[in-house]
Amino acid sequence: MGCCSSTEGKRDWKPLEEHSCTDIPWLIIFTLFSLFNTFHIQEGAASRLISGYDSYGNTCGRNNTKIEGVPLSGRDMKENKYVFFLDPCNLDLINRKIKSIALCVSKCPDAELKTYKDVKQFALNNGSNLCSYDITPTKYPSHSERSTKCPKLPVPPSKSLPVFHRCIPVDIGCYAEFAQAFVTFVSDNSVLRRVVAGVMASKEIIMLLCLLALVLSLIMMVVIRYISKVLVWILTILVIIGSIGGTGVLWWLYVDHKHALNNSTLSVFGKEVAADNVKALLVYSIGATIFTVVLLIVMFIMRKRVALTISLFHVAGKVFIHLPLLALQPFWTFICLMLFWVYWVTVLLFLGTSGTPIKNNSTGVVEYEMQGPLQFLVWYHVVGLIWISEFILAFQQMTIAGAVVTYYFTRNKSQMPVTPILSSMVRTIRYHLGTLAKGSFIITLVKIPRLILTYIHSQLKGKENACARCMLKACVCCLWCLEKCLAYLNQVSHPRTRILHGQGLNGEKILCI
Numbered sequence: 001m002g003c004c005s006s007t008e009g010k011r012d013w014k015p016l017e018e019h020s021c022t023d024i025p026w027l028i029i030f031t032l033f034s035l036f037n038t039f040h041i042q043e044g045a046a047s048r049l050i051s052g053y054d055s056y057g058n059t060c061g062r063n064n065t066k067i068e069g070v071p072l073s074g075r076d077m078k079e080n081k082y083v084f085f086l087d088p089c090n091l092d093l094i095n096r097k098i099k100s101i102a103l104c105v106s107k108c109p110d111a112e113l114k115t116y117k118d119v120k121q122f123a124l125n126n127g128s129n130l131c132s133y134d135i136t137p138t139k140y141p142s143h144s145e146r147s148t149k150c151p152k153l154p155v156p157p158s159k160s161l162p163v164f165h166r167c168i169p170v171d172i173g174c175y176a177e178f179a180q181a182f183v184t185f186v187s188d189n190s191v192l193r194r195v196v197a198g199v200m201a202s203k204e205i206i207m208l209l210c211l212l213a214l215v216l217s218l219i220m221m222v223v224i225r226y227i228s229k230v231l232v233w234i235l236t237i238l239v240i241i242g243s244i245g246g247t248g249v250l251w252w253l254y255v256d257h258k259h260a261l262n263n264s265t266l267s268v269f270g271k272e273v274a275a276d277n278v279k280a281l282l283v284y285s286i287g288a289t290i291f292t293v294v295l296l297i298v299m300f301i302m303r304k305r306v307a308l309t310i311s312l313f314h315v316a317g318k319v320f321i322h323l324p325l326l327a328l329q330p331f332w333t334f335i336c337l338m339l340f341w342v343y344w345v346t347v348l349l350f351l352g353t354s355g356t357p358i359k360n361n362s363t364g365v366v367e368y369e370m371q372g373p374l375q376f377l378v379w380y381h382v383v384g385l386i387w388i389s390e391f392i393l394a395f396q397q398m399t400i401a402g403a404v405v406t407y408y409f410t411r412n413k414s415q416m417p418v419t420p421i422l423s424s425m426v427r428t429i430r431y432h433l434g435t436l437a438k439g440s441f442i443i444t445l446v447k448i449p450r451l452i453l454t455y456i457h458s459q460l461k462g463k464e465n466a467c468a469r470c471m472l473k474a475c476v477c478c479l480w481c482l483e484k485c486l487a488y489l490n491q492v493s494h495p496r497t498r499i500l501h502g503q504g505l506n507g508e509k510i511l512c513i
Contacts, residue, residue, distance in 0.1 A: 023434030
């Protein structure tokens with residue numbers, strides 16, 4: 001069809017050379033949100049994160065102010081730059097921290113100290129007191145509270161981390177206790193235990209399938225250009241055979257595993273894993289059966305649209321031939337996401353070290369707790385994680401859409417830009433960041449309630465009644481479906497934004513319908 005406000009009967013298919021900015025208010029909102037998100041690092045205590053602090057609220061490597069009710073606080077620690085744990089292997093994995101008393105020392109012990117006399121001699125020789133601040137080194141061997149206020153014997157040799165100034169034991173035996181504690185934690189978590197056991201039992205198959213999928217995808221990109229018609233029919237037949245065959249294999253595996261479970265002599269843990277596998281196979285078999293039936297019905301109804309599918313495959317093959325770097329776009333997006341997530345975790349750590357010092361009356365240890373506005377900043381930071389992550393993904397989709405639109409509407413391929421993908425990135429940054437911010441925010445609005453409901457469902461598992469459980473699952477399912485629909489509409493809107501928001505050759509707004 002024609003274009004509104006078009007004065008020419010013949011359509012000029014040259015790509016748009018002039019564009020207009022879209023959704024500017026949303027770009028302003030997103031920019032302000034991101035800038036405020038970077039200010040979180042100022043609210044955090046960078047010195048406490050990098051230099052560390054002892055159990056009495058003193059930050060190592062600096063002069064500290066007195067904390068009311070904590071006699072050993074407010075000490076000058078300019079010479080004591082390292083955090084030393086009296087028992088570094090006393091780990092609390094559930095709360096993700098070391099339960100030992102921490103002190104600021106001037107030097108980490110570089111050799112094993114077997115007795116309190118050795119601890120005393122180390123303090124006198126190096127000026128690094130490894131016992132509590134209220135005990136002088138000369139009283140280390142005879143003090144009545146040396147078992148709680150001095151390090152656990154023998155003191156292993158340790159080294160300081162290059163940046164974070166913590167004394168870390170070099171003895172691998174200490175980490176063996178950490179590994180044992182981690183195994184205990186995994187064993188106490190039945191769901192995590194079964195998932196890890198299932199993954200470890202099938203890790204070779206999982207890696208092989210991932211590699212096979214990558215190879216098949218690359219082969220598909222190469223051959224789709226030349227044998228699109230044959231390929232469509234081959235894929236159609238393979239999908240039909242694969243769905244029917246896969247469904248049959250799943251039902252066969254279900255019957256076989258169920259029979260093996262009834263006649264097995266496995267341990268209790270092995271039977272739990274096997275029972276979970278049988279249940280999973282039953283669910284997969286039923287799902288595959290439903291999928292196969294629906295697929296066959298849809299393919300029968302849409303059999304006359306095969307010619308259109310062949311044309312689309314042919315065009316897609318041409319796109320990858322002329323724009324091979326499109327295949328690398330997901331890798332760049334993944335790198336950007338990883339860099340952002342590293343930054344996000346860093347800011348979260350800064351926020352985690354901020355807060356008001358609170359004394360634990362039972363242990364006498366000072367802990368920093370976030371109160372008031374800081375708690376709001378944490379939730380603000382979580383929203384930023386989802387919104388900005390969705391924004392990065394939307395940027396990739398808009399870049400690909402722009403490059404493909406440029407290729408498709410350029411009849412004379414010699415007039416294409418030298419780097420269509422880079423040109424698409426530049427146009428996206430100049431004109432369409434507001435649209436990306438708007439679309440990613442809509443996805444965020446749906447994703448956050450779904451995640452909250454999923455968390456509530458996991459916390460109340462086994463405690464709520466059947467009606468509440470059904471309602472929660474229904475809400476989560478509906479929000480998931482809504483999120484996927486919005487994500488699809490968001491992706492479809494990107495090429496439309498490229499086409500609809502620009503200026504024609506004679507300066508008129510293009511609104512093609």
